[in-house]
Amino acid sequence: MPPARPGWWCDAVIYEVYVRSFADSDGDGVGDLRGVRERLPHLARLGADAVWLTPFYASPQADGGYDVADYRAVDPLFGDLSDADDLVRAAHELGLRVIVDIVPNHTSDRHPWFREALAGDGRDRYHFHPGRGPDGSLPPNDWESVFGGPAWTRVADGQWYLHLFAPQQPDLNWENDAVRAEFDSVLRFWLDLGVDGFRVDVAHGMVKAAGLPDIGRREQARLIGSQRLPFFDQDGVHEIHRGWRRLLDSYDGRRIAVAEAWAPSAERLALYVRPDELHQAFNFAYLQAPWDAGALRRVIEDSLRATTSVGAPTTWVLSNHDVVRHTTRYGSLRRARAAALLMLALPGSAYLYQGEELGLPEVTDLPDEVRQDPAFHRTEGQDGLRDGCRVPIPWSARGPSYGFGPGGSWLPQPAEWGGLSVEAQTGDPASTLELYRAALATRRAHPALGAGGDDGGLDWLPVPPGLLAFRRRAADGGGVVCVANTTDRAVEIPRPGGPEGRLLLSSAPAATGPGAPGGTAAGEAGAGAGEAGTTAGEAAVVVAPDSCSWWAI
Template sequence: MNTLNKQSEQRESLLAASQRQWWKRAVFYQIYPQSFNDENGDGIGDLKGITTKLDYLAELGVDVLWICPIFDSPMIDNGYDVADYRSVNPIFGTDADLDELIAEADKRGMKILLDLVINHCSDQHRWFQTALEHPDSEEAGYFYFRATDNNRPPNNWRSIFGGPAWTRTQDGRWYLHTFAKEQPDLNWENPKLRRQLYDMVNDWLDKGVGGFRVDAITFIKKDLTFASRPAEPGKLYPIDHFQNYPGIHEFLDELKRETFARYDCVTVAEAPGVSPDTFAEYAGPDGHFSMIFDFNWDHNKDVPLKNEPESIASWRKRMFDSLLHTQKYGWSAIFLENHDQARGPDKFLDKANHHRDGVTCLATTYMLLQGSPFVYQGQELGMTNGFRGGIDEFYDVSALNQWHEGLEQGRSAEEMLQELNAYGRDNARTPFPWNAEPNGGFTTGTPWMPLHPDYPNVNAEQAQADEESVWTFYKQLIAFRKKGAWGDTLAFGSFEPAYEKYPGLIAYRRRLDGQTLLVLNNFGGELVLDFGASTDRRVVFANGEAEWTPGGELKLPPYRSVVLAES
């Protein structure tokens, strides 16, 4: 080993040793509670339903359960409109049910992450109701109310869910909402409002939750001039929103100082709009949060992914550029799916490749990267998108708003339906299929949303019984990442791109303390890598047979993932 490599590895070892927090070893699992498991038969998933499936999650090998919002809510945006931050929504159970879930998870070595929604609340929250009834009340200062003389909104800002970002009250005032009109934005400029939020966060941490996934946090700072923005030709509203606006770091420093820093907890921020220049402030060693979701390399509808070498190479570049930057300055949460997106196989693979090798190649690619991997419920089964024949089959408020706005702008119903089927949030929100029985074992009642029609063939019971299933592979992959001789390297080791000359290959090395793993994921045609007859590399994990030739060539068929130990 040359001196430069030795010094590099020494730096890597020291850095890793100083930052080996417990959560960097963890694999996270996201639960959408409405759709996970219904214990009381009312058709809606609940907390007791999650508790009864903790053994399933423990067998899979996950460590931290992020549960989407379970606070009291009218459910306009499926819980992201919070009416009471201190009480469990009765549709999910009781406060005692949550206490039981936290305790039972702890017995199995798992922690519970709650979803913290503090950019906005519900219009049914008592703060907002008081503000409506008493314009001069303290609570009125918790929101952005404005009056105008011309019966028009204060400006032309657009809601992310479609339409104007302002709604008028009965007494003629306007209030700001970045999302749905039922989700008024909270005024973070008000120190009394911030104190209320901090006290609530600390009370939950005192109850034993392991931390929070923090929703839409980059929106909390606004442009207080409330000036209109230019709109593109043919558009009704501006496309830009106020993410990571100047002045936000003062709020986030205070939030951490008054809450998270006082506990051994983990915080995961949904932080769109964070630039490379500000990443360290959000997720560096002294950042506002333990990590943020890395949206920079995740595939989305603006960058269509095709199963062609050039397209794979483009995706790889976004991924690698982001990872090379973030490893210098902090920590990221990495994912293929979540409750706001389409299913992974549909985002990343042609339908012809929604097979085991394709899905497990995707899993290996992201699960062994540097960062904290998140598995979304059903992802471990290889679930795919469903199909909805009309807008009346959609449940998501965002989809419904986008549908109406699209029609107003002259888009065709056919075009809108195709887009919502491909990218709509309902794709990930269908009830979890536990078995092939009626309603997939999810409920004994009528499910709040229809199950994916393929649930008799794709369900947990069948997957767990099949040694070659996607579920079994995820279990093995999670164990490989966390346990045994390579656990530290995969949890704390550095990331280094490899073999970038092959456009259909996503390859990288993980290094720590003299150990090196080479991860090969072939998304292109059959590939042969020549390591030479004297190679001492050995296969330590793969999603299928890895064939060596006597001359030291490794054959990789399409969608083969192979992990080699190089030292």
């Protein structure tokens, strides 16, 4: 087994900021870098170790900034380069590291390179090909855009260019040496400014199969993550990532890269985090797992086995800017709170998405005319409803845009969000915000949590069907037991750690309030639960439905 790679990222809690929707400093209704900088103390108080920023580069915003026109410039919508520099410095002063998005699979169609290509110069930096059929009027192959529709657009002289996403996002040709050299330069530009790492967008898509073979079926987006495709998870991407790893290590050995990579198995995903490649890869299998004890255990075991085999840390994530918020996906805030505690007890690194610490639900009733997700305007691709998780988050209980900014917000916020704001939840021990603060503080302080323990792993414990229980061991012999109940009924179990076991934290306190579902996460048998008639202090507890608790043993 390869030795584990030590580093700050191994057990870091990394908070994703979707820049457009985090905080607006100038009143134009769109979040910006200065707004992020002013709200960084919230992340420090929450207990995050790092902040990941979605793209803020110069862009026409055809896909929320993931269509980059200039990788070395800040779009005026978000500020300027001095704002980026100020943000990095302020984050470091608060003990927060900064990860920025890099988008290497494609550029904007407004990028100077693509404009040159349309004029006939430098087309080999992209994928331009003649069409099929006697007059070239058919696309070069049957590939479909992830956003729906064909993955090819024809230009005036009859050739076609590849875009796995929107037509405004032409795919780069990574067989071209100029492309590789340009991105090495871009990475160095931001590393020299002081960023601590990169989240690599579409890290699995930068190399296409030789000959661009047909796939032979429709609805190809549904295959992503379940099987290898000729445009995703090709082996050639690993050479690129190894080069980037050497570049990152040439700095101080503490800069990282995180792969947004879809792979058909945990073993394929682990290839992205081999010792000479990237440091982390998002665990989408965990994000997609249902709220079911058996399914969760399987994905946890598969994930740990695969990453341990290459000596890498595992990552865990419940929500991000591309998926339905897990409060809505799991069907209740009660389950979302339990899922958060379960995730934060697992060994490895955890990613939080802005607003999940407030228990924000998905906004499902946005008017069609305000939606900006490009997939919404295309067919047969993603569901096109990603705007629902991108609604600007609330900071105050009242006022313009609930404290998001002095003006309105680029997407309308639900009226009830004032009660879910940072202001409304701060100081309320039953709130979701205070649960997250307590969980992150406990995770950081306890020697058995995070990457702690004598081996960084976990031991499963026997529990009734529908429950999960595992122990994280500390080097001193103590530890923490995490117990999750994924059923809709209370279940009595032996007290974790025996009579001396001590409840550290639970997801469903016996209280109500903004963001709190009420109920009891782990009550003493006989103290209101009473199924077995035992008395408080005896070695039995009742685990409430849809809950999670941590016990010191």
